[in-house]
Amino acid sequence: MTSDPTFPLIHWTDDGAELSARWRSEAGVAPPRRVVLADDRTTADAAYRQASEGIALLWRGDFQNARQLLQAMARRIDRKRRKPPASPLDAFNAHRQAQAQRARTLGMLLVALDADYSIPLRRAPDVKAACQEVYGDALAPDGTGGTPSVVSLRELLGLVGAHEWRKKGVEIAALGARIHPYYGVFSPVRGEYIDLVARTPLPSQALAFDIGTGTGVLAALLAKRGVARVVATDADARALACARENIARLGLAGQVDVCEADLFPPGRAPLIVCNPPWLPARPSAPIERAVYDPDSRMLCGFLNGLAAHLEPGGEGWLILSDFAEHLGLRSREALLAMIEAAGLKVIGRDDIRPAHPKAADPTDPLHRARVQEVTSLWRLAVK
Template sequence: MNSFSWHSESDEPAPSRLSPVDDRLTADAALRRVRRGEHLLYTGDFHNAKQLLGAMGRRLPTPTAARSPLEAFRAERRARQLEHETLSRIVVSLDRSYRLELKRAPDVAEACRQVWGEPDADSTVVSLKTLLGMLGAAEWRRKGLQVPGLSGKLHPHYGVYLPTRTDYVELLLSVTDVRGKKVFDIGTGTGVLSFLLLERGAASATATDRDSRAVVCARENAERLGFSKRFTAIEGDLFPPGKADLIVSNPPWIPEPPKNRVDHAVFDEDNRFLLGFLEGLTEHLNPGGEGLLLLSDLAVLLGLRSAEWLDEQLARRGLVVKWKQSTPARHSKAKDRSDPLHAARSREITTLYGLVPSRST
């Protein structure tokens, strides 16, 4: 294969050379070869390719017992990075029409167009692991997701945070003074927080997100749900121009560097997003307005922040907590004792903070 279009979620450079392999390749042999730096172009059967990925993953080392939640977290991140670096070297080729050139392969063309647009090369190469993620996301997008408080379904796009955790959604439903309010939604993702407030009578919502895919996703969801006349999505970092009565955000909750584009929904290096939200909140609030901050305490439980950190940051920026409401985590990992981070996740609390400038209290 002389030239091809290459797609990576982690901005990895295109392989300089591809080594064709087929169904005769064993997992042990594949691991030896990718550890030498090869990219293996699978040319056999689709289902065998998936089985190869699974077998390779099972052969990777698992984190050993950790002495602290922070040590367990670091070990888990290293393990996930090793898994990514290893399995992403099994790649597949798509033709000019995004047809997957493997036996018994499913139709992947629509999933690829949803993420990349129309093909611009005779051949496209992508890691099989990424392609499988895109197929799973396309199925979520097709069937939609029911969210508490929304009368219609949400249709998430690939690479946009999937709101299957309903803790924070249900907390927002406790906000009663919504009718007629102008809303800003910072880091909107699918647009779910805006839509919950619009459904309950907010006058308008302006949403921002740094990821163009999230902006497209939010706009399409607004159209499906009948909110397009009252909803605007803007690609950008943090606040839109102007002021609002309610400014809501569910920021990334782990203050660590993201490893790839999708990670930005969860990982916030040096608390940059969260601190930017707190820094700009007062100047973007109308008189009598409130900030609505949804935040998990998992970073505290992992030892990545002190218990006092948020109170200190609020005080530095002249903000006070007018009220707050909390709920324990109910997502599946909080109940999974086999999860390396179960000790922390089982105690996780998500809190909705009602924030106002101190001078207004």
């Protein structure tokens, strides 16, 4: 098999034979350099030690035993005591470092997939649909074209979990309906930002732009509130497909246009809504792009482009948590300066406190910042 930059190869030895397969990683992780075989005889201590040293374990035993082994490795990681950080920013940096190390270590337990995405292990579940949703079609209609691959068990379980969420959907009270998120598209499980959009008076019901639509939940909500036409944009292909499916499922395709754009669509609107990633930090994996906004790139892009796309008398709604402020990643003064520099003024603000479980969990490493968090809808207008 020749190497493909889209699918690098992973290599291992089995009974003296040199083998290889395509390496899959949605996080963009490079294939491990050293791979050993593991099975039901492998202890959790041995697996944890090897994984911590950067040695990957390709599982050859019972699938359910592999899941239990992964959980046992996670317990060993979570058991390690860490010195309490001195400040919220130190806590954030230490938390991200610990999470990255945890992901690297747990990502070292691997499973093989056959060409059709079946798992050649005892008691393995059928993951074909979950893999197809993320990786694409495995085989051509005539049954050709697929190749075996290897993936971390942790990622595979994430795909399966996302597949179940996609089937079940997330109930959105303000919509009176469910939104079905795709893998890698921010799921609207935190409802406070949706509630803000649901209760803020509309400046117009003629037209609205939803910038960075994701699942399409805010575009759908604006349409449900009576906005005659909503243009929803996103730059991510998976988000665009997700939004289109949700809009169609809700019967709103006649009101909502979903189109690819870096930020703004052509033209102007009396209402432009944006819910950018809330934390100005670099994502460690593509799946984190909905949470982390390096150098506040999307936030700045929205603010700096807003005046050119608002109709006279129109409003821009910026939905933003102040979590970054409590972590020491961005100050309120810096945010206000960005708004001022973009030629905008604040004409109103509505605040809401989050109700998600982490806000009430004192064991969370970021608890000090979470208990102070407020999510705001900033109503902006051109000066």
